[in-house]
Amino acid sequence: MNVVEINNLSKVYQRNKALDKLSLTIKTNTITGVIGRNGAGKTTLLKLIAGYLKESTGEINVFSKRPFNNLIVSSQSVFIDDNMYFPESLTLEELLIEGERFYENWDKAFAKALFDYFSFDPRAIHDHLSKGRQSTFNMIFGLSTRAPLTIFDEPTTGMDVSVRKDFYRVLLKDYLAYPRTILLSSHHLDEIEHLLENVLLIDQGRHLLHLPIDDLKEYAVGMTGEKTKVEELIQGKQIIYKENTDSNMMFVVMKRNIDPQVLKQVGISVKPIRPSDLCVYLTKDSKGGIDDALKYE
């Protein structure tokens, strides 16, 4: 069963194409990491799924319904980001009461336990909290909804390391106890990869990869060796990334389809590429790195 089904979806703002003919599906009760650079289209995609934005062209279905302005989709999903707007006239305690009124699966005891653990003042006003405290409250709100589709867009903005760790831990534990479909966007794949079942990598509004995290770990290898030898080896093969490390050495990243023993014998060293690094290589501009943009003598 799929919670989200997207076909040829595009979203255009003025002249700017934020999403470009995206197609994908999200399976029920999985945790998917949505990864990409700034401006890749992550937030646009998540807001379209949550029904906050209207698609330009293409098809999007969430719980088999078009999400835009749909109350059923709204009641079954929650969208948490660092710009969440809560009415200023309500205290944090009152916001939790409103959450309980709207979300049918809301867990009051769970919300209270987290609220106390993170030492929130029930009479505080959301707008007066620091960025990190707002994110922490939003996280509590998002998890307490137990919404069948829970979307976190960069949820840890401003949180310190220990709160981030707590957040990821409680997310996993609550998911184990109450399975639901979770979408989690982040710049930091390293921090969240242990939580994920699948990774969706998007770049410039298109989807580059959508795979189980375990497959992503074994997707590519990095090879370093003498330039001539490496060039011979990669001839006719598709390369993800290539760099001259010095005048006669070369580093390339490519899909894992060569026997590492063979490479070792010709003196090319092989190392696995971590998923976070792979995402960086896959989304790199063809312009070269920061070193090429600035010329120091």
Added chain:
Amino acid sequence: MLDMDGTKPIYIQVAEWLENEILNGQFNENEKVHSQYTLADMFNINPATAAKGLNKLHDDCVLYNKRGLGKFVSEGAKEIILEKRKNETLKGLIQDVVIEANQLGVDENELLLMMKESLEAFKEDEK
């Protein structure tokens, strides 16, 4: 317990951890092993990754399925694990040694001698 930054896939590490538990006698033959959810909680990983580790051991015949009850340790699991490690891990390590020796120009006699010395040093330590 698991090496998250390591190069070894997490599900392989979960499978190896369970194998070690079986070798150490923490789980005996025909005893139920942890579920994917218990493993996910223990190691702070996604349950699908934990399931993949369990399935690998099932494919290797170290575990068997009881429908609706979970996974259990096969009879002869210890022997299967030891045999597998000999054939995969140890052979791979030896192959690496041979390649390295070849690159350094260490010949057969010298390599065997080094192996012997290492073995003897190990026996000394054992005493």
